[in-house]
Amino acid sequence: MAVKTIAGIAAGSLTFNGYLSIIKCIDSGAVFVATITNISGGVYQVTVDPQ
Structure with a gap:
């Protein structure tokens, strides 16, 4: 998914x-809508919620 x-x-x-x-x-x-919640090196934690 882009x-x-x-x-x-x-x-x-x-x-x-x-x-x-x-x-x-x-x-x-x-x-x-995707929101970045944490960044660790090249790994991003993201939450994805309906808009």
């Missing part, structure tokens, strides 16, 4: 358990 900033700039990708369910929801028109 991740973009609010400005539309590519920021990386997300992989997590259940990401296919999120993709199905996005394909159906749902909008989600």
Whole structure:
């Protein structure tokens, strides 16, 4: 799943358990917001919530 900033700039990708369910929801028109909650080296912890 590609991740973009609010400005539309590519920021990386997300992989997590259940990401296919999120993709199905996005394909159906749902909008989600991802928030970085922790950064440790190159590992980012993110929460993904419906908007």
